[in-house]
Amino acid sequence: VTNETVLAELVAIVGEPHVLVGEAAQPYLTDWRNRFTGKALAVVRPESTQQVADVVRACVEANIPVVAQGGNTGLCGGATPDASGRSIVLLTTRLNRIREIDTANDTMTVEAGCILQMVQESAREAGRLFPLSLGAEGSCTIGGNIATNAGGTAVLRYGNMRDLTLGLEVVDAAGQVWHGLRGLRKDNTGYDLRDLYAGSEGTLGIITAATIKLFPQPVARCTAMLALPSVEAAVALLARARAGFGAALTGYELMAGRCMQLVTHHYPHLRLPFEAASAEAPWFGLLEISDSESEQHARDRFEAVLGEAIECGEADDAVVAENITQSRALWHLRESITLAEAESGKSIKHDISLPISRIAEFVALADARLQERFPGVVNITFGHLGDGNLHYNVGSSEGFSGSDLVAKQDDIYALVHDTVSAMGGSISAEHGIGQLKLDELGRYKSAQEIKVMTLVKKALDPRCLLNPGKVLQAY
Amino acid sequence: VTNETVLAELVAIVGEPHVLVGEAAQPYLTDWRNRFTGKALAVVRPESTQQVADVVRACVEANIPVVAQGGNTGLCGGATPDASGRSIVLLTTRLNRIREIDTANDTMTVEAGCILQMVQESAREAGRLFPLSLGAEGSCTIGGNIATNAGGTAVLRYGNMRDLTLGLEVVDAAGQVWHGLRGLRKDNTGYDLRDLYAGSEGTLGIITAATIKLFPQPVARCTAMLALPSVEAAVALLARARAGFGAALTGYELMAGRCMQLVTHHYPHLRLPFEAASAEAPWFGLLEISDSESEQHARDRFEAVLGEAIECGEADDAVVAENITQSRALWHLRESITLAEAESGKSIKHDISLPISRIAEFVALADARLQERFPGVVNITFGHLGDGNLHYNVGSSEGFSGSDLVAKQDDIYALVHDTVSAMGGSISAEHGIGQLKLDELGRYKSAQEIKVMTLVKKALDPRCLLNPGKVLQAY
Numbered sequence: 001v002t003n004e005t006v007l008a009e010l011v012a013i014v015g016e017p018h019v020l021v022g023e024a025a026q027p028y029l030t031d032w033r034n035r036f037t038g039k040a041l042a043v044v045r046p047e048s049t050q051q052v053a054d055v056v057r058a059c060v061e062a063n064i065p066v067v068a069q070g071g072n073t074g075l076c077g078g079a080t081p082d083a084s085g086r087s088i089v090l091l092t093t094r095l096n097r098i099r100e101i102d103t104a105n106d107t108m109t110v111e112a113g114c115i116l117q118m119v120q121e122s123a124r125e126a127g128r129l130f131p132l133s134l135g136a137e138g139s140c141t142i143g144g145n146i147a148t149n150a151g152g153t154a155v156l157r158y159g160n161m162r163d164l165t166l167g168l169e170v171v172d173a174a175g176q177v178w179h180g181l182r183g184l185r186k187d188n189t190g191y192d193l194r195d196l197y198a199g200s201e202g203t204l205g206i207i208t209a210a211t212i213k214l215f216p217q218p219v220a221r222c223t224a225m226l227a228l229p230s231v232e233a234a235v236a237l238l239a240r241a242r243a244g245f246g247a248a249l250t251g252y253e254l255m256a257g258r259c260m261q262l263v264t265h266h267y268p269h270l271r272l273p274f275e276a277a278s279a280e281a282p283w284f285g286l287l288e289i290s291d292s293e294s295e296q297h298a299r300d301r302f303e304a305v306l307g308e309a310i311e312c313g314e315a316d317d318a319v320v321a322e323n324i325t326q327s328r329a330l331w332h333l334r335e336s337i338t339l340a341e342a343e344s345g346k347s348i349k350h351d352i353s354l355p356i357s358r359i360a361e362f363v364a365l366a367d368a369r370l371q372e373r374f375p376g377v378v379n380i381t382f383g384h385l386g387d388g389n390l391h392y393n394v395g396s397s398e399g400f401s402g403s404d405l406v407a408k409q410d411d412i413y414a415l416v417h418d419t420v421s422a423m424g425g426s427i428s429a430e431h432g433i434g435q436l437k438l439d440e441l442g443r444y445k446s447a448q449e450i451k452v453m454t455l456v457k458k459a460l461d462p463r464c465l466l467n468p469g470k471v472l473q474a475y
Numbered sequence: 476v477t478n479e480t481v482l483a484e485l486v487a488i489v490g491e492p493h494v495l496v497g498e499a500a501q502p503y504l505t506d507w508r509n510r511f512t513g514k515a516l517a518v519v520r521p522e523s524t525q526q527v528a529d530v531v532r533a534c535v536e537a538n539i540p541v542v543a544q545g546g547n548t549g550l551c552g553g554a555t556p557d558a559s560g561r562s563i564v565l566l567t568t569r570l571n572r573i574r575e576i577d578t579a580n581d582t583m584t585v586e587a588g589c590i591l592q593m594v595q596e597s598a599r600e601a602g603r604l605f606p607l608s609l610g611a612e613g614s615c616t617i618g619g620n621i622a623t624n625a626g627g628t629a630v631l632r633y634g635n636m637r638d639l640t641l642g643l644e645v646v647d648a649a650g651q652v653w654h655g656l657r658g659l660r661k662d663n664t665g666y667d668l669r670d671l672y673a674g675s676e677g678t679l680g681i682i683t684a685a686t687i688k689l690f691p692q693p694v695a696r697c698t699a700m701l702a703l704p705s706v707e708a709a710v711a712l713l714a715r716a717r718a719g720f721g722a723a724l725t726g727y728e729l730m731a732g733r734c735m736q737l738v739t740h741h742y743p744h745l746r747l748p749f750e751a752a753s754a755e756a757p758w759f760g761l762l763e764i765s766d767s768e769s770e771q772h773a774r775d776r777f778e779a780v781l782g783e784a785i786e787c788g789e790a791d792d793a794v795v796a797e798n799i800t801q802s803r804a805l806w807h808l809r810e811s812i813t814l815a816e817a818e819s820g821k822s823i824k825h826d827i828s829l830p831i832s833r834i835a836e837f838v839a840l841a842d843a844r845l846q847e848r849f850p851g852v853v854n855i856t857f858g859h860l861g862d863g864n865l866h867y868n869v870g871s872s873e874g875f876s877g878s879d880l881v882a883k884q885d886d887i888y889a890l891v892h893d894t895v896s897a898m899g900g901s902i903s904a905e906h907g908i909g910q911l912k913l914d915e916l917g918r919y920k921s922a923q924e925i926k927v928m929t930l931v932k933k934a935l936d937p938r939c940l941l942n943p944g945k946v947l948q949a950y
Binding site for chain 1: 577578579580581582623624626630631632635637638647651652653654655657658659660661662663664665666667668670671673674675679690691692693710714717718719720721722723765766767768776828829830831832833859861862863864899900901902903904905906907908912916919920921923924926927928930931932933934935946947
């Protein structure tokens with residue numbers, strides 16, 4: 001089969017305007033952080049599950065790999081094709097219908113290309129909450145969220161994307177469709193294919209639609225920013241918050257003092273809500289609760305639990321947002337870290353998780369080891385403490401330049417990931433593997449786990465045509 | 476390899492007292508409901524993961540199937556060997572150590588043979604809650620709970636067993652050990668093997684240990700019994716309770732009036748807490764909330780939300796337990812249904828789930844269809860309404876005898892399951908497939924799903940030696 005024949009088939013399936021080549025294809029061949037660039041025979045935009053199935057079948061027959069892509073907001077290059085130019089990129093963005101909202105069942109069935117923010121808004125219009133929330137929500141797709149098991153800032157209360165997914169529709173490597181769009185909370189009829197496809201980054205099948213969970217809108221939300229003396233204190237406060245707020249505890253973010261310094265330095269219009277000493281705290285926390293009762297009740301609970309925390313020395317100071325504007329301002333400080341970090345130059349990023357009981361020990365040990373081996377590097381540590389997930393980033397300083405950082409990148413990765421791994425942690429908490437962490441995965445996963453994963457991959461994609469070279473080595 | 480050689484090898488691995496044959500093996504060859512009986516070469520009781528691996532390796536070399544068994548409390552014959560006598564039963568009950576309790580991480584690492592109630596008690600002694608709760612908790616094992624993805628009465632708040640499991644240790648069909656005992660809330664490093672093994676009923680690997688989630692003990696629990704006019708009203712009240720209690724809503728059980736009549740008839744010392752008309756209600760609800768604040772707060776919330784429900788006609792009456800003794804008495808009514816049902820003669824049991832939006836329609840339609848085809852049968856319907864899970868059981872009466880019921884069993888199954896399936900429901904919500912529903916699964920699962928499940932099974936157990944003939948057909 002020649003490339004021309006295949007392209008003609010693809011045009012016949014999706015229509016000429018939706019088979020992009022040359023210049024038109026370029027935006028989809030580089031990831032948004034400009035870390036990975038690939039080539040492709042074409043970028044193909046099916047508009048229905050049937051078209052996805054037909055595209056996959058045409059490609060499989062011609063031995064052409066298929067790389068699924070949603071909003072192209074991934075952080076590990078999982079949706080960027082390799083350099084061979086053999087693949088097609090299958091863009092899911094035209095699969096953008098909301099098929100059903102069932103408020104009595106608290107579920108919503110959406111196609112893979114729906115933008116996360118649109119899903120959140122549709123749920124809100126129906127009087128419900130879809131709780132997944134993350135920085136890229138204005139452009140990421142729900143299919144990509146599922147394929148990478150996205151996390152974000154409300155995992156503590158509502159779980160990862162996998163936990164929010166009840167059913168899936170998936171096109172497999174043979175171009176056949178699994179109609180698994182179930183809206184059931186309990187279903188023990190066989191293997192958990194849903195959770196196998198979720199998080200598999202397009203390497204086992206292509207997700208075309210999903211039935212996802214909705215929740216009642218909380219009556220009130222309450223946000224507080226805390227000045228914290230240490231990571232130990234932050235962890236002790238987490239236990240207090242879990243017991244004191246129960247499942248009302250929605251988010252608990254931790255930020256090193258340096259993160260807030262970078263934010264207020266690069267964005268002088270943003271201000272910490274603390275005066276004097278508290279503004280210089282070594283750590284800050286951002287705590288959010290959702291209340292099903294009333295604004296007043298939420299604030300009373302906040303004051304009771306945070307009051308105790310301050311008395312016990314777990315927090316030095318706390319500011320509770322008076323209204324939604326103040327709450328947004330607090331979240332905006334947290335959300336500005338990544339951009340402020342970029343403004344301040346090159347940094348080496350780690351998306352790690354640890355047992356919460358070992359977080360403090362990890363930070364102390366990894367900080368010390370880094371200073372010993374790379375004197376002068378600075379730590380830009382923040383993350384979702386309630387989930388044990390740190391973005392443990394390493395930046396440059398006058399004593400350790402950005403180019404030194406680049407030169408030592410692999411050694412820094414190794415030092416941090418070795419330390420994480422020895423403490424029973426994960427080298428990718430919420431961003432996945434893609435191509436960025438493929439080699440790292442081989443280093444830190446047991447041979448047994450790689451063996452079983454490979455058996456599954458080969459069973460479901462014997463010719464390695466679904467996103468080859470992502471998550472696992474191509475074969 | 477002769478049977479004698481293999482038995483000698485097994486004795487060498489686990490010691491003579493732990494290879495049971497003849498009379499000693501009998502208790503493990505029949506399921507506790509006496510529905511399935513099989514034969515086995517021996518019942519083998521390893522005491523460590525290493526011994527499990529060695530036993531599996533010895534069996535695989537000799538082409539002997541391995542049927543894992545925990546507390547033998549399953550409802551679908553999943554732990555009973557077939558009639559060939561070729562298999563061994565691998566009993567996990569000596570794997571009964573609690574390896575670690577990490578209160579700062581809110582996790583616990585337990586071996587597969589630990590009894591659920593012991594796990595609950597150990598968590599409580601550590602000041603934590605392990606929330607899985609079900610009728611067989613005094614004898615079922617945590618390994619069996621995971622292998623069947625057990626449900627129970629607190630799924631609404633805390634999820635199924637799968638949701639409560641963070642990490643696993645598993646012996647695979649090659650006798651190799653996967654050390655996947657992670658205590659992480661976020662981990663996106665590859666395929667979700669944990670959820671694949673969970674719920675696979677010993678057909679993909681043998682679970683030897685697990686790291687499970689703990690929760691803070693609630694400060695208060697509050698239970699109410701409701702007299703309900705209809706299933707529609709019960710569903711409307713569920714939505715109100717989800718919004719009004721938020722994640723404090725822990726359980727919501729639904730029981731047909733007939734269930735309570737059976738209970739009070741067969742156990743006259745048990746009494747409904749209602750007077751007069753309310754005691755004759757067509758449906759009853761049992762609602763529980765957990766509160767992280769105070770007993771008083773829980774009761775106030777209960778009164779506010781249930782008051783509204785009564786005003787809107789969603790409930791006719793409500794009795795809130797004044798104390799833990801009263802709460803237990805209410806739960807005891809619910810938990811006595813299964814025994815009262817057994818006292819009243821043969822019944823045909825269905826463990827189904829539906830989208831909650833279709834529960835009322837299902838009950839009306841299935842009831843009507845049953846009366847049309849089998850006039851005189853009675854419905855004994857109860858279940859976990861909050862999860863969309865009904866135990867939709869069908870009993871005999873003067874007009875339709877127990878022997879008629881037995882004669883029509885397959886037709887009744889077919890009628891109920893056809894109705895469930897047409898409404899997007901599941902024919903096994905929480906009990907699994909085992910051997911009981913193997914044929915039913917083939918009837919209601921799509922060919923595509925059976926194909927993918929079989930690909931996974933053959934990849935992980937190519938010679939079909941792990942619990943053959945359960946979940947999927949043997950090959």
